[in-house]
Amino acid sequence: MGQDLREMFKKDSGTSKFQMREGHEKRFLERLETELPKQAKPSFYILKIAATVLVFLSVGIVGYNEWTKEDAIKTTVVEKNDPSKEKKGISFGDLSPDLKKVEDYYVTNINLELSLLEVSEENKILVDSFMDRLAELNTEYERLNSELNEIGPNDQTITALIKNLQLRLQLLQKLKRKLNELKSSKNEQVKKNTI
Numbered sequence: 001m002g003q004d005l006r007e008m009f010k011k012d013s014g015t016s017k018f019q020m021r022e023g024h025e026k027r028f029l030e031r032l033e034t035e036l037p038k039q040a041k042p043s044f045y046i047l048k049i050a051a052t053v054l055v056f057l058s059v060g061i062v063g064y065n066e067w068t069k070e071d072a073i074k075t076t077v078v079e080k081n082d083p084s085k086e087k088k089g090i091s092f093g094d095l096s097p098d099l100k101k102v103e104d105y106y107v108t109n110i111n112l113e114l115s116l117l118e119v120s121e122e123n124k125i126l127v128d129s130f131m132d133r134l135a136e137l138n139t140e141y142e143r144l145n146s147e148l149n150e151i152g153p154n155d156q157t158i159t160a161l162i163k164n165l166q167l168r169l170q171l172l173q174k175l176k177r178k179l180n181e182l183k184s185s186k187n188e189q190v191k192k193n194t195i
Contacts, residue, residue: 090149092161099158106165113172122186123179130175137168 093100119127141164148157 090153095153095158102162103165106162106169110165110168110172113169113176116176117172118179118183123182126178126182127175130171133171134168137164137171140164141168 091100092103117127141161144157144161144164148161151157
């Protein structure tokens, strides 16, 4: 019949006491050291780790760039004045500092909205149609600006220039809303498909 090993060890441990000779542990460690000496890590161990991290990082960056690479979309909606191409004529800044502030406000917000656009293959057609409309508004703005320089400042031209800037900003905000709607409907569709 089988014996319970636990019971045997309990009985055995109570009756006999094992003692090691003095210095046994020291001798064991010395012998262990002679048989298996510590191997010094190479001094360039950290460099290997750094090189590996660098390789993974660069592969990740290249992969991300390839993944997000998209066809270039012409997004020139507001052209910034280039000092080398300075036009001789009237600008908003010449008419009034307040008008210059209004123009700068709209131009800044238009550029901000453009920079926040998330263009992908799914929404490229929608974005292109809005960009075509913005290009038309930009051409109209340039025409109004040349009219301002030819005829001179008048309320109708100044109002038309400001309305043009407002329309461009509103158009970009509408595009942003449409893109958000498209994104949320796509997310809902994905949720329905997973259920």
